[in-house]
Amino acid sequence: MTERPRVFVSRVLPGGAAPGSPLATLQEAVDLSIWEAQTPPSAEALRTRAEGCDGLLTVLTERIDSTLLDAAPRVRVVANMAVGYDNIDVPACTERGVLVTNTPGVLTDATADLTWALLLAAARRLPEGDAALRGGGWGPWHPTWMLGHRVSGATLGIVGPGRIGRAVAERASGFRMTVLYAGRRAVPDFPGTFVPLDDLLARAEYVSMHVPLTPETTRMCDAAFFARMRPDAIFVNTTRGGVVDQPALTEALRSGQIAGAGLDVMTPEPLPADDPLLSAPHLVVAPHLGSATLETRTAMARLAVEGVLAGLAGRAPSNAVNPEALAMPRRRA
């Protein structure tokens, strides 16, 4: 009898192990070991649990690097339940013949929706209004109280015209917005006008970040970036906290250099409640909820399970990040 592959899953997935759930599907084919805690495994716990496994299903808090891969030489697939994979050293995986998959597509709408929730909340100062009302600070109606910023008819700047950037831009048509976008190159059929980043920053009333976190994009939103934005502009970030120089953003909000920000991602995550960022004015924050709907997270889990099964079978699915890994010599376990 052939041995069943062993797979470590670094968090309980939506649906648990109920019949028909993503984990139940995986369990039909492999021997599963699941990290049951709500908090991530430490690097050492991850190494211990990955040792002897053939596949890993991880989330964005798990760092997959050469130390981990060398401690787990049987691993031949890492399926990351996220579209971003900045937690994974992909070249280290490729060199070792380890296939990496992510979960693109299925979280596009949810993340675009959340981007709009933050944009609208920041523009119309909803958390401030909510806090004022609950705190007894709701005085008589006054023509100049709690004035926000127009959204309909305004100019939206998308930085990073990938799937999510496009979905955010598409939603702008209902608000009759002018959409500008900046990126490495113009994208056919993108619902907006391609402009250099400097032009976008000078013109947009809303600047929404949709670039992946890479060495080139790390802290690209720095003091100079915010200085180029309009003083009535609102900054929105639903990609990764690492693209922002957070002290520079804090200062830009404090000094009134920009009008507000809506953030779903920060550094570090979770952000301590006493972080200086949180005392900046006109800031709306969410605790990394971009893909957090039951439907989306279930679809992500299913795609990640399919990634594990494909990798174990030596196949590269369309969401493989490094299909070339399959051509590399197999490691000896």
Ligand code: GLV
């Ligand atoms: C979430 O942040 C993701 O990358 O899927």
